[in-house]
Amino acid sequence: MSGFNYRAIQSIYAFELHRFRRTLLTGLLVPVITTSLYFVVFGGAIGSRMTEIDGIPYGAFIVPGLIMMSMFTESIFNASFGIYMPKFTGTIYELLSAPVSAAETVIAYVGAAATKSLIVGAIIFATAHLFVDLPVAHPFAMVAFMVLIAVSFCLFGFILGIWAQSFEQLQVIPLLLIMPMTFLGGAFYSIHMLAEPWRTITLFNPIVYLISGFRWTFFGQGDVGIEFSLLFAGAMLAVCLGVIAWMFRTGYRLKK
Amino acid sequence: MPLMASIITVSGLTKSYASGFQALKGVDLEIEEGEIFALLGPNGAGKTTMISIICGNVRPSGGSVTVAGHDIVRDYRGARSAIGLVPQELHTDAFERVIDTVSFSRGLFGKGRNDAHIEKILRDLSLWDKRHNKILELSGGMKRRVMIAKALSHEPRVLFLDEPTAGVDVELRRDMWKLIAELRQTGVTIILTTHYIEEAEEMADRVGVINKGELILVEEKTALMRKLGKKTLTIVLSEPLSSVPFELAEWGVSLKADGHEMEYVFDTQAERTGVSSLLRKLGDLRIGYKDLNTEQSSLEDIFVSLVHQERAA
The missing domain is CATH 3.30.70 (Alpha-Beta Plaits)
Incomplete structure (x- = not known):
């Protein structure tokens, strides 16, 4: 047999989606509830005092940040678990002994995780409409950006899953690095509201560019230019792909 | 030995782990198509390392292996497609149903859906009645059968059984022997590792003895017993x-x-x-x-x- 093992991709993809379906209720309810809570707390309580940011109603302003935040965590958790669990239970032996290439493995696992992440993003987008009027300036760009972010963060999660040697390691990066960076990355405010030197310091946080870019697809404006956002998103994608290629070439933490 | 008859050729295979431990020190071995070959050796002799290299779970340090004429590194797809692996430990997806996990394996190996074949395997392994059970509901012996079913799902020409009866009770061991004898009838080449001598004695056509990473001897079982007995x-x-x-x-x-x-x-x-x-x-x-x-x-x-x-x- 030669060529592309598309059946393996199909099998892994279906297996992963099946895994998600087992926790369907919590998987879908949690983002809806979380989003609603953010609207109640930020939109209702704080938003009533902070009517507008950069000319955008506060309730609408936080939606792109909320979607991005959930998609970051969903992507990382789903993709890292997807590849960490077989390592943990030992079932990875089958994947390693199957006629499956690195590319096929990544497409299947990352594709499945990204699918779930996009579904969560769409649910939050829909839920937000219950609370605020939400214009979307560039709908195609919005969808494309969501796909780009989902894939990039799933690749990142996949790397994490291969790297992690314990459940704690699996959680430490998303909880101690990505979440603070997201909160400080302008998910709920514009970085223009910060005083110096924090405003300049914030520009070293790559998450700023991603959230800003996504906000641009809604309102046609962001904290930084859209070209910088695309540059950062593209760079993240490239770096993750590079790391994964290296991991498979060397067998890093997969093969002795 | 005629080349046509060999399904696996191992030449000068070496493996050193990062720790410096030399698990294999230049192993040469030919496995003939259709035979049952028992790889015998004490714990830590290199049995599992050798199997893991052939199947793709461990990277070789030196030497080469071909399976059904395909080099395991250059043409890993061809080599791995010919192999079914049942590892020593019971690694299963606890929440999956039996029939799903077996069908999954077939797809993973690039084979199209074939319900009749899956049914036959499950029936042969007495798993058909349990096909809708989640794996976590099964006994240890049944889990082992599920792993064999997975390995056979893509119709391999070679089946590796790494310690198939380790930690299995006597009755189940007998069952396993019967099963292996039946598999052999279908023409599958079987390579099993064991440190139970009686297992090799009961089933194998040929026996290889490995110790400290070296293949000390490869011999037809009967000749071996005659010669060294x-x-x-x-x-x-x-x-x-x-x-x-x-x-x-x-x-x-x-x-x-x-x-x-x-x-x-x-x-x-x-x-x-x-x-x-x-x-x-x-x-x-x-x-x-x-x-x-x-x-x-x-x-x-x-x-x-x-x-x-x-x-x-």
Whole structure:
């Protein structure tokens, strides 16, 4: 047999989606509830005092940040678990002994995780409409950006899953690095509201560019230019792909 | 050995782990299509490492392996497609249903859906009634069967069974042997590792003994037993003896059953077995006997003596 093992991709993809379906209720309810809570707390309580940011109603302003935040965590958790669990239970032996290439493995696992992440993003987008009027300036760009972010963060999660040697390691990066960076990355405010030197310091946080870019697809404006956002998103994608290629070439933490 | 008959060719295979431990020190081995080959060796001898390299779970340090004519590195797809692997540990997706996990394996190996084949495997392995059960609901023996079903799902030409009966009760072990014999009828080449000698003795056509990363010996089982086998001659005496007469010292006989039996161990491949001279000597000494019995030594004895020779060397 030669060529592309598309059946393996199909099998892994279906297996992963099946895994998600087992926790369907919590998987879908949690983002809806979380989003609603953010609207109640930020939109209702704080938003009533902070009517507008950069000319955008506060309730609408936080939606792109909320979607991005959930998609970051969903992507990382789903993709890292997807590849960490077989390592943990030992079932990875089958994947390693199957006629499956690195590319096929990544497409299947990352594709499945990204699918779930996009579904969560769409649910939050829909839920937000219950609370605020939400214009979307560039709908195609919005969808494309969501796909780009989902894939990039799933690749990142996949790397994490291969790297992690314990459940704690699996959680430490998303909880101690990505979440603070997201909160400080302008998910709920514009970085223009910060005083110096924090405003300049914030520009070293790559998450700023991603959230800003996504906000641009809604309102046609962001904290930084859209070209910088695309540059950062593209760079993240490239770096993750590079790391994964290296991991498979060397067998890093997969093969002795 | 004709090339056509070999399904696996291992040449100069070495493996050193990052720790510096040399698990394999240049192994050469040919496996013939359709045979049952038992790889025998103590724990840590390199059995699992060798299997893991052939199947793609461990990277070789040197040497080469071809499976069904495909190099395991350059043409890993071809090689791996021909192989089904049942590892030693019971690694299963606890929440999956039996039939799903077996169908998954088939897809993973690039084979199209074939419900009839999956059904046949599940029936052959007595799993059909449990096909809708989640794996976590199954007993250990049943889980092992599920792993075999997964390995067979893509119709491999070679099946690797790494310690198939480790930690399995006697009844299940018998079942497993029966199963392996049946699989062999379908033409699948079977390579099993074990440290239970009786397993190799029961099933294998050929036996390879591996110790400390080196293949000490590869031999047809029967030839091996003939060649290296020792026999025990038991002489049932007419009258019990209280001690071994000094005239018999050179045979090294011993007394058993309160002096009613005399035992003599001899090497079947020796030029002179010493049997006739011993019996003559008994006649000279007027020691009467009423029965003689010889017993072939088991693979276990052979194995133990081989490994000891190695250690002594």
